[in-house]
Amino acid sequence: MSNVLYSWIGAADIKLARAGQTGALAATLLDARLDLRGAVLLRDPKAGSDLFDAASLDAYVTWLRERAGVSVDCRDVPLDQPMHFGQIYAGVRKVLEETLTEETEPTFNLSSGTPAMTAVWILAGRGPHRARLTNSSVEAGVVEATVPFDVFTEFLPDALRASDRVLADLGAGRASGAFGDIVYRSKAMEALITRAGRVAEREVPVLIFGESGTGKELFARGMHDASPRAGKTLHLRNCGAIPKDLVESTLFGHMRGAFTGADKDHVGAFEAANGSTLFLDEIGELPLSAQSKLLRVLERGEVQPVGAQTTRRVDVRVVAATHRDLARMVADGTFREDLYYRLAVAILRIPALRERKADLQVMIDTLLEQINEKAAGRPGYQRRRLSNGARKKLTEHDWPGNVRELQNTLVRATIWSTGTTIEADDVELLSVPKASGDGILERPLGDGLQVKELVDDVRRHYLVRALRQTRGRKVEAGELIGIGRQSVTDWMRQLGIDSADAE
Numbered sequence: 001m002s003n004v005l006y007s008w009i010g011a012a013d014i015k016l017a018r019a020g021q022t023g024a025l026a027a028t029l030l031d032a033r034l035d036l037r038g039a040v041l042l043r044d045p046k047a048g049s050d051l052f053d054a055a056s057l058d059a060y061v062t063w064l065r066e067r068a069g070v071s072v073d074c075r076d077v078p079l080d081q082p083m084h085f086g087q088i089y090a091g092v093r094k095v096l097e098e099t100l101t102e103e104t105e106p107t108f109n110l111s112s113g114t115p116a117m118t119a120v121w122i123l124a125g126r127g128p129h130r131a132r133l134t135n136s137s138v139e140a141g142v143v144e145a146t147v148p149f150d151v152f153t154e155f156l157p158d159a160l161r162a163s164d165r166v167l168a169d170l171g172a173g174r175a176s177g178a179f180g181d182i183v184y185r186s187k188a189m190e191a192l193i194t195r196a197g198r199v200a201e202r203e204v205p206v207l208i209f210g211e212s213g214t215g216k217e218l219f220a221r222g223m224h225d226a227s228p229r230a231g232k233t234l235h236l237r238n239c240g241a242i243p244k245d246l247v248e249s250t251l252f253g254h255m256r257g258a259f260t261g262a263d264k265d266h267v268g269a270f271e272a273a274n275g276s277t278l279f280l281d282e283i284g285e286l287p288l289s290a291q292s293k294l295l296r297v298l299e300r301g302e303v304q305p306v307g308a309q310t311t312r313r314v315d316v317r318v319v320a321a322t323h324r325d326l327a328r329m330v331a332d333g334t335f336r337e338d339l340y341y342r343l344a345v346a347i348l349r350i351p352a353l354r355e356r357k358a359d360l361q362v363m364i365d366t367l368l369e370q371i372n373e374k375a376a377g378r379p380g381y382q383r384r385r386l387s388n389g390a391r392k393k394l395t396e397h398d399w400p401g402n403v404r405e406l407q408n409t410l411v412r413a414t415i416w417s418t419g420t421t422i423e424a425d426d427v428e429l430l431s432v433p434k435a436s437g438d439g440i441l442e443r444p445l446g447d448g449l450q451v452k453e454l455v456d457d458v459r460r461h462y463l464v465r466a467l468r469q470t471r472g473r474k475v476e477a478g479e480l481i482g483i484g485r486q487s488v489t490d491w492m493r494q495l496g497i498d499s500a501d502a503e
Helices: 011-018 024-030 054-068 085-099 115-125 151-161 164-169 187-200 216-225 244-252 288-300 326-332 337-343 357-375 388-396 402-416 451-469 474-481 485-495
Strands: 002-008 038-043 071-076 104-109 132-137 141-144 206-209 235-238 277-281 317-322 346-349
Touching: 002 024, 002 085, 011 024, 011 054, 024 054, 024 104, 024 132, 024 141, 038 054, 038 085, 054 071, 071 085, 085 115, 104 115, 115 132, 187 216, 187 346, 206 216, 216 277, 216 317, 244 288, 288 337, 326 337, 357 388, 357 402, 388 402, 451 474, 451 485, 474 485
Parallel strands: 002 038, 002 104, 038 071, 104 132, 206 317, 206 346, 235 277, 277 317
Antiparallel strands: 132 141
């Protein structure tokens, strides 16, 4: 048996192909799970749009053949109107009679063309031909359509009333609504966006885990935009980018004269975000002293600026993110256990790009289109497209830098390419060697290496863990790491460890 795809060529398919993106028809033909060995496409040469002139239709079919690597047979079905049900039915029936054989297993694509075309495929597929029906949606990618018994009384009238715009959007590969900036096809991302949408409506803290470049901020923005606080400005702070001695002032504010250089009162991030959402990126970089004050804000809803004698009430929804393993940091004593559990009411784990290869094609197309649009106004710039070799090189890479690395690679490729087509040699992939051992004993010599700082980091790490485990009892802490009580006191002074770090 040979699996063959039958489909109309829709306006959305041609528009997306011109932009270098994958529409519903192409996505279906490229889906390896369907094991399609060929395609029979129906096209209306009488359509009044420039999308359907002979040159545009031929160009699209050529593009599809190159992408899919299978035979593509085109049949013209002239229509007086794209919604002319009788002509559509007659055309489909004629094409099926001419092309179907006993060895053919037909698959009908419901997502391309007009609603009337969709309705005819359903009639044919659940009538005399018993075909597999597929649907391509932004939520689920390419899936087999399940048609209920009462389809003729419920589905078809709705399909015929549906707008062309709704069907044109199918296959665009982009989430809708508040999460519209997230591009995906995979089931994993679909489930993750669904969870994010559910928790967005609640006021609980959210903790987002994910490697650098996976799009943690996009999820934070989506949850804010889907929340009751959407009318307010989302506030963002990268904890890893704040100087250690300014963390508390940045987050909680300070009073004039609180420290050298504090010549006026300063409103911190929590007060600035009052009534809204505060996204704390790289939460694992916060020092322990700031972690204890953050816990107070989450538990009591109040902040105390540096130098202030009183606290101030704030109403802030906190979304935090990190690429670190906070559970391991808790075990190591570098992240407060009580703060961890207070933040992790709702947890979202964003998979790395290498773990969701199903998203890669549509992400490549979307990012390249964005790059083309941004550069369109520059003198001499020509819209770029990917050759098959370049696309193969991109899809075979593991992308340790995730979406950020992919975007930068595409930008770099558009710079190196000299024509309108990006060739494989234009795609320069970066390789970052992985450190061996634990990363401390394998540092390169020179290049700013400071052994004393490394030793201090090790001493600080183990002493803080011991103090946390013994609740600040110096004698017991010293015994755990093999030093005396006086050494504990000396190390605390030398390394800047205070009593708050032992809480």
